[in-house]
Amino acid sequence: MRRHFRMHPEVGGEEHETQKKILAELAAMGVKARAAGGTGVIADIPGAPGGKTVAMRADIDALPITDEIEQPYRSLNKGICHACGHDGHAAMLLGAAKTFAAMAGELPGNVRLIFQPSEERFPGGAEIMIAAGAMDGVDAVVGAHLWQPLPVGAIGVTNGALMASPDEFTITIQGKGGHGSMPHQTVDSILVASQLVLALRTITGANVDPREQAVLTIGMFKAGEVFNIIPDTAVLKGTVRSFDQSVRDAVFGQMEAYCRGICAASGASYVIDPIFGYPPVVNSPKVTTVIAEAGCEVAGVEVQDVKPLMVGEDFSYYQHKAPGSFFLVGAGNPAKGCIHPHHHPKFDIDEDALGYGAETMVRAVLKLLAR
Incomplete structure (x- = not known):
């Protein structure tokens, strides 16, 4: 069979x-x-x-x-x-x-x-x-x-606990595109998204109780098509794995805080689309x-x-x-x-x-x- x-x-x-x-x-x-x-x-x-x-x-x-x-x-x-x-x-x-x-x-x-x-x-x-x-x-x-x-x-x-909640998320960064020779006229979505990648990867180490288990991984980063054009949009996709609802809330709450702070400092905007998986x-x-x-x-x-x-x-x-x-x-x-x-x-x-x-x-x- x-x-x-x-x-x-x-x-x-x-x-x-x-x-x-x-x-x-x-x-x-x-x-x-x-x-x-x-x-x-x-x-x-x-x-x-x-x-x-x-x-x-x-x-x-x-x-x-x-x-x-x-x-x-x-x-x-x-x-x-x-x-x-x-x-x-x-x-x-x-x-x-x-x-x-x-x-x-x-x-x-x-x-x-x-x-x-x-x-x-x-x-x-x-x-x-x-x-x-x-x-x-x-x-x-x-x-x-x-x-x-x-x-x-x-x-x-x-x-x-044997297996975690397999949550997903998509973060869309909206900046302002322009020519690569004039970055001062743009809001570089790649730069903003890059800062976010680094910040998000610190969440499980800095914002989760070390006695709890959680994983946050970025699996996709897409932005731009041409070597000399700064794109106006960048997209990140990733996953969060956890065993406890309070940990899950803490991770997604901190994710929102980082997006809000980094985008505000850079003049960009963002949208987070979470997909909460199985318990x-x-x-x-x-x-x-x-x-x-x-x-x-x-x-x-x-x-x-x-x-x-x-x-x-x-x-x-x-x-x-x-x-x-x-x-x-x-x-x-x-x-x-x-x-x-x-x-x-x-x-x-x-x-x-x-x-x-x-x-x-x-x-x-x-x-x-x-x-």
């Missing part, structure tokens, strides 16, 4: 064939499923009446990246690639579904399967799936991410403890504590509806060439990780149902 999805990737909101494949596989298992959230799938495997309901979530979308792996399962869809591991997430959840389907009459509660579209494309697909009933009646939720920085055989868990992924200690216990029971698995990551994930929306935990499944292996980071065109996983991840999920869900 993982190789099928790798060969036939689809970007967020367009996972039509992926949805059909998942529905067909679940039907073959005898699992009742329905299309939801546009291109997602929700399925239920019923257990004992009156039992709890535990959900498992996998994201299924790919990235607009050209696949460069030299493998027979290389993407057949031009310019689209599962360069983040979501092909494996869908496969692991189908593997877990097959296991639970065979145990349907013995389950102490109900299992909910959530195949979510559009995790990579903001505003994400989690809220759409929740609106479609994905979390109705759910008592706990579990999610997993194949993770190249961890070696295959490792399961990474974290109590509390941080904050794991339930109780659910995380169960996942760690489950991982310890899987042959060949070593459970590791992992530090918080500054990446973002819309799994956080499910955690707002029920206690949940998101864990990492080691998928890196230099011996098999699995060395490239996520979102790299040569990203690949050690497929041994699929079994470790699926079994950990199954064991964790059984424990949660029993408790």
Whole structure:
């Protein structure tokens, strides 16, 4: 299944064939499923009446990246690639579904399967799936991410904050253009934006409590077209990553202050357009403890504590509806060439990780149902 999805990737909101494949596989298992959230799938495997309901979530979308792996399962869809591991997430959840389907009459509660579209494309697909009933009646939720920085055989868990809020911003500086030989007649947007870049990069060090975590990065600076013309406009784009709303407010507040002060001193004007991303992924200690216990029971698995990551994930929306935990499944292996980071065109996983991840999920869900 993982190789099928790798060969036939689809970007967020367009996972039509992926949805059909998942529905067909679940039907073959005898699992009742329905299309939801546009291109997602929700399925239920019923257990004992009156039992709890535990959900498992996998994201299924790919990235607009050209696949460069030299493998027979290389993407057949031009310019689209599962360069983040979501092909494996869908496969692991189908593997877990097959296991639970065979145990349907013995389950102490109900299992909910959530195949979510559009995790990579903001505003994400989690809220759409929740609106479609994905979390109705759910008592706990579990999610997993194949993770190249961890070696295959490792399961990474974290109590509390695991992933940050991935916010974006655009700052447009409006100056006054003119000829490069007469800078005194202009308001140089490049000069103003350059001062802003330097000032903004000091925020996390000077204006954030050192006991908190935050990242501010400028990823784009665009201005001008001609070597001897001072442009009237410059545009900066960047990202802010944080785990706490007060930190988020402090960073964006200081950003506004720097823009206001530097532009006022230079005679320029500015506009800040923030895009606030997913909430941080904050794991339930109780659910995380169960996942760690489950991982310890899987042959060949070593459970590791992992530090918080500054990446973002819309799994956080499910955690707002029920206690949940998101864990990492080691998928890196230099011996098999699995060395490239996520979102790299040569990203690949050690497929041994699929079994470790699926079994950990199954064991964790059984424990949660029993408790």
